[in-house]
Amino acid sequence: MHSTTTRTQARVTRVVRDRIAPFVHRPVAEVGLQAWPVDGGQGEPVPAAHALGLRAAPGRETPDYRPFAVGHEWGPAWGTTWFRITGTVPAGLADGERAELVVDLGWEDHSVGFQCEGLVMTADGAVLKALNPRNRWVDLTAVAGPGESFELYLEAASNPLLLDVPPFRPVTGGEKETAGPAPAYRLRRAEICVLERELHELVLDLEVSAGVAAELSVDEPRHHRLLRAVDRALDEIDPEDLAASGARARTHLREVLARPAHATAHRATAVGHAHIDSAWLWPVRETARKVTRTVANTLSLMDEHDDFVYAMSSAQQFAWIEEHAPEVFARVVERVREGRFVPVGGMWVESDVTMPSGESLVRQILHGQRYMRERFGAYNRILWLPDSFGYSGALPQLARLGGFDSFLTQKISWNDTNDFPHHTFWWEGIDGTRLLTHFPPVDTYGAEVTPRELAHAVRNFRDKELSDHSLVPFGYGDGGGGPTREMLGRVERMADLEGVARVEQRRPDEFFADLHAETTSETPVWRGELALELHRATFTTQVAMKQGNRRSENLLREVEARAVRAMLAGAPYPYDELASLWQRVLLHQFHDILPGTSISWVHREARATYAAVEAEARALADAADAAVAAAEPAAVEPAAVEPATPTAEVRVDADARTVESADVSLRLDAGGAVVSWVDAATGREVVPAGARLGELRLLRDQPVLWDAWDVDRGARRTAQALDGPCEWEVVRSAGRAGLAVTRSFGRSVVRTSYALVPGRREVEVEVDVDWHESERLLTVGFPVDVAARTARFETQFGYVERAVHENTSWDWAQYETCAHRYVHVSEPGFGVAVVNDGSYGHEVAARDGGGVEVAASVVRAPHYPDPATDQGRHRKRWVLAVADDLGIVTETAARVNRVLAPVDSPVGLEVDEGVAVLDTVKAAEDRSGDVVVRLYEAAGGRARARLVPGPLLGADVSVRVVDLLEDDLGADLADDRSLVSGQGAVAVELRPFQVLTLRLSRTRAGDAPGAPRPH
Structure with missing residues (x-):
């Protein structure tokens, strides 16, 4: 019976591919073609008004359209070619027949959004829709009736195919200057056709019927009845009379496609979407065009499908449409008002959320949410980040303070070691804030709404005992394209169909409203970061x-x-x-x-x-x-800082390879690594016996799949210490002194310096490398004799704690993780911080014989997608500080990363207890003249502090707690304990890792003290 199933599936594939699909569009008339390659095809894009002769763009060549023919080559890589297409819709169309312009720019039959694309518009610049490998048609009824002529323009982008899938074959070519002038594509088709509706619908009937059958057990009667109906339909197909026989074939499928779903069938909320990367295998300028193309297709589908709902994230991408295609943006605004085009995400872009600082994530939310409210009338409630590479444990608090109550991603399904145990759950951040989270079990943000995908979602869904529904984002993404009419046809067929999940098109906020309503005390909770075990x-x-x-x-x-x-x-x-x-x-x-x-x-x-x-x-x-x-004049004087101490207080003996101050003693070995670091205050030897601090290691770095993204665990086994001949020198500058060693390896040169500053229990390490290796990774090790069981890795507004052992598979998978400005390891009474000025990749592991090693990745050399990655000169700096107090660690991290000379702050923070950090002082976004201050608790404990307005601000100030959007806190976020006093010096109490935003208003005549100012 299994062989019968396989045979029927193969038969469907062959008949659809060879005998039906090629005839869905019946040619009825030719078109006239002219082409204008912008600057010979290699120029940067021109405004549409310029290409259409409506308004000249300064400094650009005058459009020169010349005759062009199907079969001719066009488009050097990264170029733009404008086509003028003219024709006449046949006068003799039968009732109900639809004329469509069908174009094939020369696509491979895969990789939507990863090769050439086009945007079609009228002669007056009105955008119709886009063209791509899965969307090759334009409805002509919108521009001309039977017997009427038309003139259309096609902006064709000859973006090269840089990701050839399937299978995955990386292709380089990410620079216009090196891509060459040779045409990359050949125009294969451009003609007027009639859409054979019955054949189009038959293809969808067959795909859904056979697809559902394939996902059912051979023991189920439904499986066999579907196969029988499919075989009967295929028997009916007559190549000599496709139109009539196609209609007859559909009658055999009508009954099986009318069978309703079981009452307990899983519910799938289908939301149209196109996750468009704001840059990746294309430059930022191309993304702006990709967004317009995708949105044009979406709006076209909405004109024909009343139930179609589309969700789009990223304020930046809306802003690009507003700037470059205002007519399209106006249509978007109208559909947003209708509730069918749904802004989600509420961030400026779908940001990485592991490496940006806490304040950067605040600004992602602030700028994104303000844009959404100004353009569309409301803040977004769903934090939509389907494809970022891991999610910081600080994010739930920032999301809630930024107006969100729900979170969606699916990227954790890419884990290479552990399967995440939930799809619907509460995510609890490092401060205790919870955010309702959904991972679509369909395991993609670009579904095509096939029976196979829906069956996978049902089987895969891990919270069946608590929920019976999930979300399915559908539409071509990454490089854009979005949903297609074929996807919507499958959605319509599976709305209520036996043997498959019940599919309903809804807004994502409706889905999450249901999710919130069904949460109970049994809804699972995941605490801490959502680390991606990949990339x-x-x-x-x-x-x-x-x-x-x-x-x-x-x-x-x-x-x-x-x-x-x-x-x-x-x-x-x-x-x-x-x-x-x-x-x-x-x-x-x-x-x-x-x-x-x-x-x-x-x-x-x-x-x-x-x-x-x-x-x-x-x-x-x-x-x-x-x-x-x-x-x-007096106010501009720099704040008091520690004066530069003469370097004579640091004693350097190049012959003995020692560097000493009153606080630190260093001894280096002949290979240029530190073998002894004595902390004078405690007398502790910091470097474990036999270890080498500052040792550089070269690893073979050849990941299995994703070059720029991955470092495989096995790379650590190939590590070779750089321990050959080196040149020594004494270094003295800006109050510091020490030793530097320079050595060559491969085609590269690296200089490592170690310096001390009097009065500080610190060692400054700087690696300056002129890097010219291939598929190699350079790391530096900092072993310390500290009996730490865990390590603290700074994250936004706090830290995450990770094990230094590999007891579980979850620990084992964390062999290269993210730290912001510091990694801190400690035992009772003693600790060491490794502070950096621009590094993120770290590994901390227990050492055989005692202590731990903090290893920092310095530089890589992957081939794809940029074969010149990191080639050239780089400098990285670390400060290794003896510090058990996280307040000192945080202050050191701030000092090491400061860019400008410090000045007196307009607002001061006096800490009475714990670790509180004044992070940001800015003007309120509403231009009221209010001052916004953001502070946070940094050590995971409680803190008490006093906010003191400086002389420029004055004492007559009212203060209130606000959210990240600088609005008053809602009742669900209010915490009366945070603000003890609202006048003058303000006493604050902070919970562990709490982020507190205060709005300071200078009281004016007539204002009631503490009253909110209008904004």
Whole structure:
């Protein structure tokens, strides 16, 4: 019986592919073609108005359309070619017949969104829809009636095929300049056709009937009845009379497709979606066009399918449509009002959420949610991040404070070691905040709504005893495309069909409302981070992304505090300039840019962006300082800092290879690693016996699949210490002194320096490498004689604690994990922090013989998607500090990562108990002149502190607690314990890892003390 099933399935595939699908579109007329390759096909995109001759774009060549023919080549890689298509709709169409323009730009029959694409519009610039390998048609009834002529324009992007699947075969070519001028595609088809509706519907009938049968047990009668109906339908097909025989074939399937689902069938909420990467195997400029193409297709489908609901995330992507295709954006706004086009996500982009700082995640939410409210009238409630590479334990608190009550992702299904135990659960963050979370058990954010996918979702769903429904996001994603009419046809057939989940198109907020309603005390809880057991190398790949992001997010916070001082002194606050800078940084926190997993074009532009952000931010800082100096000359003096101590207080003996201060003694071996580090205050030897601190290791780094994304565990077995001949030198600068060693290896050169600063129980380690290796990973080890059972890895507004052993498979899978500014290991009474200025990938493991080793990844050299990844010069710096107190650790991390010289803060924080950190001082986004202050508890305990307004702010200040959106806290978030007093110096109490945002208003005449200011 199994062989019968297999034979019928194979028969369906063959008949549909060879005898039905090619004839769904019946050619009825030719079209005229002309083409204009922009700048010879290699130019950057031009505005549509320019290509259509409606409005010239300055500095661009005049469009020159010349005759073109089907069969001719077009499109150098990354180029743009405009086609003018003219024709006449046949006058003799029968009633109900629909004329469609059918185009084949030269696609491979796979990889939607990963090859050439097109956008079709009328001569006056109205966008109709997009074209891709699964969406090759344009309805002509919208532009011309029978016997009428039409003129359409097709903007064709010749993006190269850089991800050839299936199977996975990485292809390089991520730079326009090196791609070459040769045409990448050949136009295969462009003609007017009639859509044979019966054949189109027959294909869907057969796919669903045979697909459901394939997922049912051979012991079920339903399985056999479906197969019998499918065979009878196939018997009916007559190639000599397809239209009539197709209609007859459908009659054999009508009864089996009308059988209703069982009362207990799983419920699937189908939501149209296209997860579009804001950059990946294409540059940012192409993403803006991809978004417009996908949304155009979505709007076209909505015109024909009344039940169709589509969800789209990322304020940045809405903003691109608003900027580049305002007519399309106006249609989006109208559909949002109807409730069918649903904004979700509420962040500026679908950001990486492991590496950005806490304040960066706040700004992702703040800028995203404000955009959504301003354009669409409401904040989003669903945090929608289907494809980010792991999820910080700080996120539930930030999400709730940012207006969200639900979270959706599916990426954890990619785990390479452990299967996550739930699909619907409460996610509890490091501070105790809970967020209702759903992982779609269909295990994809780009479903095609097939019986196989739905059957997988039902089998896979791990919370059947508590819930009977799940969400299915459907539509081509990554490179865009979105849902198709074929997907919607399958949804309609499986709305209530025996043998498969009951499918209903609904808004995602309706789905989550049901989920909230059915939660009970038995709903499972997962506490802490949602670590992805895959893509571990994203914490290291493309060093410049990590350092550029870290430096930018720190710099912008420092500039904001200076700008507040200037505002309080009477200068205007640079709201627009700072918003622009933040949004550029937020864009580059997208989960294929910051992690380093995009083509070279993306990272080249990102490096330039980071440089521009720094230059513009420094100019704002200088302007703010000048404004304060003009108003209050004394106020601009730098805050008191520890004066530079003469380096003579650090004794360096190059012959003995020792470096000593009153606080620290170092001894290096002949290979340039530290073999002794004595902490004078305790007399402790920090380096374990036989260990080498600062040892550089070169690993063979050849992941099984995803080059830029992964570092396989086996790479650790190939580690070779760099221990050959080296050159020594004494280094002295800015109050520090020490020794440096330089050595060559392979085609690279690396210099490691060790320096001490008097008065600090610290060792500064700097690695400066000129890197020219291939498929290698460079790491540095910091072994310390500390009996730690766990290690603290800083995350946003706190830390996560991870085991240093491998007792369980969950521990074993955490061999390369993310830390922000520090990793801290301690035993009672003694601890060591490894503080960095721009690194994220770390591993902490117990050592044989005692102590632990903190290993930091320095630089990689994967081939795909950027074969030049990290080639060149890089500098990384670590400060190793003896510190058991997390307050000292946090202060050290802030000092090491500061970009500008410190100045007096407009608001001070005096800590009475515990560890409280004043993180951010900025002006309120509503331009009211209020000051927003954000602080947090950093050590996982309780803290008491007093917020003290500085002289520029004055004592006559009212204070209230607000959320991340700078609105008053809702009743579900209010905590009266946080704010003890609301006038003058403000006493605050913080729970473990609590993030507290305060809004300070200078009281004006007529204001009641403490009264909210209008905003």
